[in-house]
Amino acid sequence: MDQAAPTGKVRRSRFWLYTPFVLLLLLAIAWSVAWFVIRGRTAEALDGWIAAEARKGREWTCGDRTIVGYPFRIEIVCNSLDLKRGAVVASFGRTEAVAQVYQPRRVIVEMAGPLRVSDGTVTVNGRWDLLQASINTSQSGLQRLSLAANAPQVTVTGLGGGEIAGSGKHLELHVRPNPSRRGELAGDVAASVTEARIPILDALVGGQEATNLNADITVTQADGFKGGTIAEELELWRNAGGKLDVLMLSATKGARQIETKGELRLDDQHRPTGQLTIAAAGLDGLLGNLTGGRIGGNLLGMLLGQGPRANAAQPNAKPQLATLPPLRLENGFLAVGPFVIPNVRLQPLY
Secondary structure (H helix, E strand, O other): OOOHHHHHHHHHHHHHHHHHHHHHHHHHHHHHHHHHHHHHHHHHHHHHHHHHHHHOOOEEEEEOOEEEOOOOEEEEEEOEEEEEEOOEEEEEOOEEEEEEOOEEEEEEEEEOOOEEEEOOOOEEEEEOOEEEEEEEEEOOEEEEEEEEEEOOEEEEEOOOOOOEEEEOOEEEEEEEEOOOOHHHOOEEEEEEEEEEEOHHHHHHHOOOOOEEEEEEEEEOOOOOOOOOOHHHHHHHHHHOOOOEEEEEEEEEEOOEEEEEEEEEEEOOOOOEEEEEEEEEEOOHHHHHHHHOOHHHHHHHHHHOOOOOOOOOOOOOOOOOOEEOOOEEEEOOEEEEOOEEOOOOOOOOOO
């Protein structure tokens, strides 16, 4: 009987020794059950969203859909992703959307190419090495969309002026609703492309150097994609009084530089109209191309401080930006200050 008490003490101490492991196992089981419940609700929510989009005329198709990511993520994988609305059809390659269980309103998306978008007339084809996007939402809707792509390549056909092609080393795009201009349905767009290769720009400006592009723009009446052709979408935007507030648009191509600010709209003939303030350097070749002759281009360039003598004192120095008179787009013509640029007519966009 003297040995019974110690034996009970040993058994009680072993029970408490294993208790943390038992609790951990129970926690893992509970978390697993919770994850599968969240997974099921995610599938239901996705099906409901696709059905709601279909009622609005946007038909999404997620090929071979799977939902994985256990234990801390929810990852939706589509081996192909297609969108159809009206005449517009878009298709992507394998698409993965990932959200952390504890942060469901921030979604990271990775898309594989190729991209093809067509409205039956205009077709856009795109490829890239890596494309990732982040989407931040709240109960009120989209808060911010950011996109980054390595080695993007884009080709546009069907515009009537021949094929437009371009490529670059890196692309970034950021979109958000403008919180101070909600009444105008305004959205802010910031974009940049490094080491862009655009043949049509080479032919216009001259030189084979890569171009670095940066844009900071606010678009009013940006209330969403209605599903029509590009022409129909632009006409809806124009009738709603939409405009582009160009906060900054800059391009650097070798010694050629330009920075632009201003406002643009579409007139009744569907041509760009508005006024831009420009600071530039090294654009005498562009002026010559626009005027259709070297003499006229040199004369106008010298009057605007862009002629061949502008940097003669320091031939190896980096060109300094010179402020040009305002550039007006009006009734299909381009005018720099009091000078209407000859041989240039702005054509309707659609």
